[in-house]
Amino acid sequence: MPAIPKPTISRLCKIYSLLEELEDKGQLKLSSNEIGRRLGVGSHNIRKDLTYLGETGTTGSGYEIKKLKDQIAESLGFTRKRKACIVGLGKMGTAILSNEMFFSKNFDIIAGFDTNINRLETLKIDIPLYPTYDIPVVVKREKIELALLTLPGETAQNIAEKLIEGGIKGIVNFSPVVLSSPDDKVYITNIDIIDEFRFLSALFTLEKKEADNAG
Amino acid sequence: MPAIPKPTISRLCKIYSLLEELEDKGQLKLSSNEIGRRLGVGSHNIRKDLTYLGETGTTGSGYEIKKLKDQIAESLGFTRKRKACIVGLGKMGTAILSNEMFFSKNFDIIAGFDTNINRLETLKIDIPLYPTYDIPVVVKREKIELALLTLPGETAQNIAEKLIEGGIKGIVNFSPVVLSSPDDKVYITNIDIIDEFRFLSALFTLEKKEADNAG
DNA sequence: CATTAATAGTGAAATAATTCACAATGTCAT
DNA sequence: ATGACATTGTGAATTATTTCACTATTAATG
Numbered sequence: 001m002p003a004i005p006k007p008t009i010s011r012l013c014k015i016y017s018l019l020e021e022l023e024d025k026g027q028l029k030l031s032s033n034e035i036g037r038r039l040g041v042g043s044h045n046i047r048k049d050l051t052y053l054g055e056t057g058t059t060g061s062g063y064e065i066k067k068l069k070d071q072i073a074e075s076l077g078f079t080r081k082r083k084a085c086i087v088g089l090g091k092m093g094t095a096i097l098s099n100e101m102f103f104s105k106n107f108d109i110i111a112g113f114d115t116n117i118n119r120l121e122t123l124k125i126d127i128p129l130y131p132t133y134d135i136p137v138v139v140k141r142e143k144i145e146l147a148l149l150t151l152p153g154e155t156a157q158n159i160a161e162k163l164i165e166g167g168i169k170g171i172v173n174f175s176p177v178v179l180s181s182p183d184d185k186v187y188i189t190n191i192d193i194i195d196e197f198r199f200l201s202a203l204f205t206l207e208k209k210e211a212d213n214a215g
Numbered sequence: 216m217p218a219i220p221k222p223t224i225s226r227l228c229k230i231y232s233l234l235e236e237l238e239d240k241g242q243l244k245l246s247s248n249e250i251g252r253r254l255g256v257g258s259h260n261i262r263k264d265l266t267y268l269g270e271t272g273t274t275g276s277g278y279e280i281k282k283l284k285d286q287i288a289e290s291l292g293f294t295r296k297r298k299a300c301i302v303g304l305g306k307m308g309t310a311i312l313s314n315e316m317f318f319s320k321n322f323d324i325i326a327g328f329d330t331n332i333n334r335l336e337t338l339k340i341d342i343p344l345y346p347t348y349d350i351p352v353v354v355k356r357e358k359i360e361l362a363l364l365t366l367p368g369e370t371a372q373n374i375a376e377k378l379i380e381g382g383i384k385g386i387v388n389f390s391p392v393v394l395s396s397p398d399d400k401v402y403i404t405n406i407d408i409i410d411e412f413r414f415l416s417a418l419f420t421l422e423k424k425e426a427d428n429a430g
Numbered sequence: 431c432a433t434t435a436a437t438a439g440t441g442a443a444a445t446a447a448t449t450c451a452c453a454a455t456g457t458c459a460t
Numbered sequence: 461a462t463g464a465c466a467t468t469g470t471g472a473a474t475t476a477t478t479t480c481a482c483t484a485t486t487a488a489t490g
Contacts, residue, residue, distance in 0.1 A: 004421060005447060013413040014393055014405075021368075021392070031467065040395030040403070044449055047468065059468045060456030077420025078413065092314055095306035096408065103391070104409045106416075145419075146412055153236075170415030172408060176318070177236065178229055180255035187418050188255070189411045190229075193311065193387060194319045196404045197361055198228040198293065200385030201321075203402050204360075205292025206219060220477065246437065259479055262438060274438045275486030 004075075008049045012072050014039055015046070019069040020105075031062035078106050083144045085111040087132065087159055088151035089123060092174065096150065097125060107146065111138055115155070132159060139166025146170045153177035160188075219290075223264045227287050229254055230261070234284040235320075246277035293321050298359045300326040302347065302374055303366035304338060307389065311365065312340060322361065326353055330370070347374060354381025361385045368392040375403075 004012075018038055022030065032050070036043040050056050050063075053071045057063040073079050084107045086093055097109065112129045114120055120129045130138055138144070147163050149156055149171060156175035161182070163171060170187045173179045181188050219227075233253055237245065247265070251258040265271050265278075268286045272278040288294050299322045301308055312324065327344045329335055335344045345353055353359070362378050364371055364386060371390035376397070378386060385402045388394045396403050 003425065007447070009417050009421070010410075010414055013410045013417065014407075016413065017391075017407065017410055018393060033467080038395060039393055042449075043467095045447090048448075048470085051469065055469090057468050058456065059454070060458095060466055062467065076413070076417035078416065082412075082416055084412065090314070091306075091310035095310040099305070099307055104412075107409070107412055146415060148408065148412075169419045170412070172411045172415065176232075178233060178254055180253060187415045189415060191406055191408075191411065192229075192232065193363065193406075194322070195225075195228045195232055196387045196406065197297075197299065197319075197322055197363075197385070198231065198291070199225055200361060200387065200402045200404060201293065201297055202224050202228065202291035204384045206224070210218065222477070248437080257479075258437095260477090263440085263478075266439065270439090272438050273486065274484065275436055275488090277437065 002052075004052045008052060009076065011039065011041065011046070011049050012052075012076060015049075016069060016072045016076075016078065019065050019072070023065050023069065027065060029062050029064055032057070034062075081106060081108050082146060083107075083142060084109050084146040084148065085113065085139065085142075085144045086148045086150065087113045087135070087163070088149060088175070089114040089119060089125075089129070090150065090152075093148075093150040094123065094125070096148065096174075097127075110142060111144065113138075132162065135159070135162040136166040139163060139168055144168065146172070149173045149175050149179075151175045217267075219267045223267060224291065226254065226256065226261070226264050227267075227291060230264075231284060231287045231291075231293065234280050234287070238280050238284065242280060244277045244279055247272070249277075296321060296323050297361055298323050298325050298357060299361040299363065300324065300328065300354065300359050301363045301365065302328045302350070302378070303364060303390070304329040304334060304340075304344070305365065305367075308363075308365040309338065309340070311363065311389075312342075324363075325357060326359065328353075347377065350374070350377040351381040354378060354383055359383065361387070364388045364390050364394075366390045 015035055018035065032043040032046040036046045053075050056068055056071055086097060086109055089112050109127055112125060112127050113132050113135055114129065115132045117131055123129065145168065147168050149159060151159060153176045156173060156177050156179055160171060160179050164182065164186050168186060171179065173188060173190045176192055176194065178190050179188050230250060233250065247258040247261040250261045268290050271283055271286055301312060301324055304327050324342055327340060327342050328347045328350055329344065330347045332346055338344065360383065362383050364374060366374060368391045371388060371392050371394055375386060375394050379397065379401050383401060386394065388403060388405045391407055391409065393405050394403050
């Protein structure tokens with residue numbers, strides 16, 4: 001069987017989120033059309049994506065939510081919880097920790113790291129906290145697979161190397177600097193809000209230019 | 216001239232960030248090789264991307280940082296500051312407001328919105344704050360082009376519609392729900408940390424499966 | 431000033447991803 | 461049961477994107 005294309009993997013992750021949401025609401029089935037509408041993507045595309053999972057839907061009536069969710073979980077490896085950590089417990093880090101993370105069934109944040117020891121003492125968070133120089137040891141010992149970086153830009157690359165030393169498998173980088181993987185065994189995603197703003201600005205600027213040229 | 220591919224636009228935004236960073240450090244030139252290394256992308260790819268800007272580099276010695284930055288700004292519309300707002304001033308919203316945003320030269324956050332009026336009174340933030348029902352009026356009046364959504368999931372779609380009513384051009388959605396644009400005039404980017412974790416998990420799961428099959 | 435080493439730019443080739451068109455299969459109302 | 465309708469799955473065509481291979485140009489060195 002052919003490898004699953006990256007864009008497809010990305011959409012499957014979003015579909016998984018959607019299914020989780022709808023399952024919680026008690027919905028049982030849905031069509032490729034509805035998935036496409038919710039994701040802002042054509043239904044063709046969705047059906048094609050789902051072929052990588054093998055037989056999934058029922059002609060004429062769409063997909064059974066529970067079954068489809070299980071199949072995605074099986075294919076992409078969401079069947080067990082993975083251990084994660086957060087590095088950088090400033091306002092950003094603590095905000096994420098209090099909102100997003102604890103609602104996921106797929107990940108356990110089991111450690112937090114920060115350079116500022118004093119800050120560690122005053123935080124009221126119910127996960128173990130460590131200074132950043134402990135990163136390699138703790139990551140290795142606890143078999144942590146994923147890390148979320150919420151740091152000021154300068155330190156991020158240095159910290160990333162400590163994580164890699166500990167054997168981390170994936171990093172989501174929220175720090176305002178582009179990290180790249182020194183060796184290829186570690187996957188890195190960079191999230192930068194300013195860049196997203198720029199991207200959107202560029203889209204509507206270019207759209208306008210094109211319209212001007214046409215007219 | 217042909218339209219610039221989306222992946223290229225996305226990389227150009229990252230290159231722009233990088234150039235800004237290096238310019239601040241006083242560096243004057245750099246090569247496609249170095250850009251590629253920093254972004255985790257092949258140098259071919261970078262050179263190809265830059266051809267969409269017209270003549271840019273100097274054979275044998277690379278790109279002049281200031282010039283290249285100006286050319287990207289010109290092509291993608293970063294030559295003037297754009298007005299932006301933030302909707303949702305919980306921990307996440309205020310954290311972003313205090314870290315990231317004010318450091319950008321390309322965007323001005325000129326308004327904040329929240330449903331909780333009491334919260335608005337207690338926040339110590341130096342931008343005007345409004346209740347969410349004022350969104351359409353304020354966005355239109357102030358000609359706000361971009362919005363950042365940091366809300367609990369349920370309300371996000373509803374708020375997005377208010378923004379669109381006001382004539383917003385782009386939305387970066389941080390809320391844990393996939394928003395899609397009802398009409399095609401508004402560009403939306405969804406950022407979801409859990410989805411990024413899932414994506415990375417999927418990558419190294421699939422890599423492992425492939426390796427197992429091969430061995 | 432000649433020689434060597436870097437490096438950009440680019441058409442062409444290769445690869446990847448999306449879209450299409452339609453057959454096959456199921457559902458639902460009557 | 462039957463007809464009308466909805467929906468999936470998929471090979472083929474199309475489109476988009478990346479990679480390659482090579483030329484031309486410049487910088488740096490002795």
